[in-house]
Amino acid sequence: MVLVKVGSNHIKDALRERYSEEEVGIVKSGVFMTKKKDPNVSAYIYIGRGHVGGMKPPKERRLHIANAIWDEVEDRFYYPDRLYISPMPEAMLVTRADNPLPTPSIPSSMKLGDLPLLYDAEASYVYQELSKVYYSNQIAILMIPIKDSKDAIDATNGSYYQDEFYEDLFGYIDTLIDVRVDELMDMPHPMVEMGKEIYLNKLIVDLKCSESMKVQLTQLWKYWSAKNIPIEIAIERLKCQGMLPAKSKREGLMILDELKSQLL
Numbered sequence: 001m002v003l004v005k006v007g008s009n010h011i012k013d014a015l016r017e018r019y020s021e022e023e024v025g026i027v028k029s030g031v032f033m034t035k036k037k038d039p040n041v042s043a044y045i046y047i048g049r050g051h052v053g054g055m056k057p058p059k060e061r062r063l064h065i066a067n068a069i070w071d072e073v074e075d076r077f078y079y080p081d082r083l084y085i086s087p088m089p090e091a092m093l094v095t096r097a098d099n100p101l102p103t104p105s106i107p108s109s110m111k112l113g114d115l116p117l118l119y120d121a122e123a124s125y126v127y128q129e130l131s132k133v134y135y136s137n138q139i140a141i142l143m144i145p146i147k148d149s150k151d152a153i154d155a156t157n158g159s160y161y162q163d164e165f166y167e168d169l170f171g172y173i174d175t176l177i178d179v180r181v182d183e184l185m186d187m188p189h190p191m192v193e194m195g196k197e198i199y200l201n202k203l204i205v206d207l208k209c210s211e212s213m214k215v216q217l218t219q220l221w222k223y224w225s226a227k228n229i230p231i232e233i234a235i236e237r238l239k240c241q242g243m244l245p246a247k248s249k250r251e252g253l254m255i256l257d258e259l260k261s262q263l264l
Contacts, residue, residue, distance in 0.1 A: 001040050002176050003027050005126070006047040010158035014166060015173075023177050043083055043176045044134050046126045047169075049155065050118025050143040053094060058116045058145040061160060063168045064091035066141040071124040072096045077258060078127050079234050080141040084175060088168050091116040091143055095124040118143050142169070196225070203235060206245035207252035217256060234259060 004015060005027040015024050025041075050064070058064060067090045069078040094117065123141055130139050144160070146152050154160035200221055204214050224231045238244045238255065246252035 001025055001038070001042065002173055003041055003044045004047065004173075005045070007049075008047075008155065008158075008161075010161055011047065011169070014161070018170060019173070019177075024173060041134070041138070043138050043140065044130055045140045045142060045173070046123075046130070047142045047144065048120050048123060048126075049146050049152075050091065050093060050120045050123075052145055052147045053117035053119050058089065058091070058147070060089070060164070061145070061151070061162070062089070062164050063172075064089050064116060064118070064143045064145055066091060066093050066118075066123065066143055069093040069095055069124050069127060069141070074124070076261065078124050079136075080127050080139050081137050083137065083140050083172075086172055086175075088142075088172065089116070091118050091145065093117075093123045093141070093143065094119050096121055116145060118145055140172075142172075199232070207256055208246050208249045209252060209256075210249055213249075213253060213256060220260065231259075 001022060001024070003025045006012060006015075012026055015026060018024075047063075052058065065086060065088045066080050069080065070076075070093070071078065072094055073096065096119065120143065123143075127139065127141065144155060146155065151160060200218070204217060207213065207217065209217060221231070235244065243255060246255055
């Protein structure tokens with residue numbers, strides 16, 4: 001089963017019309033997680049509205065999949081996972097405690113590249129709560145890019161959600177239903193293709209590790225491997241953001257600390 005949390009009644013109705021309750025469960029408003037992990041749940045999808053920020057705005061009115069969240073309050077990053085390689089466009093999120101209006105206070109690491117930047121008030125809270133119950137490779141955050149007041153009105157009355165929007169959403173859910181997330185995560189990825197030792201050595205170089213950092217990272221790697229933590233997903237995210245390779249040992253240490261906070 002795929003659980004979906006979404007505020008729009010239009011999307012809820014479309015999901016109920018297409019899927020049975022055994023295939024897709026609609027999470028009630030205000031509930032971001034279940035108190036007990038359900039072994040029948042293969043994926044949890046949160047769909048929110050993101051107000052377009054100071055980076056390149058989305059060209060298309062469709063769903064975007066979040067590849068990074070910067071929590072402005074806690075001043076830290078979160079990395080929700082793509083459950084499988086999807087044709088949906090990616091976006092980075094900034095989440096705030098107050099009204100999610102764009103501000104110029106964007107961390108420099110999020111200015112790299114030309115991916116859309118979206119503001120959403122709840123994304124990091126949702127991700128933190130979900131991660132208490134579900135593994136990171138079971139969580140996806142999809143965002144509806146709202147560029148102006150007309151988009152907001154259209155999203156409210158339902159006219160925003162055209163065929164391409166539902167084609168993206170249904171295609172994503174269909175794949176998660178047809179192939180369980182565990183199987184999707186077993187698909188070839190860079191670490192498998194390169195080999196763990198080569199991948200680790202490349203990460204050591206990319207982080208510009210000192211000898212003490214190298215020892216620390218090697219020990220962490222053993223822990224992550226023993227616990228089957230998908231470290232390669234967080235690393236590939238950093239590469240997509242342009243944060244790897246690091247520009248200095250100091251920056252490498254900061255990135256290593258971020259990896260530790262995310263994966264320990």
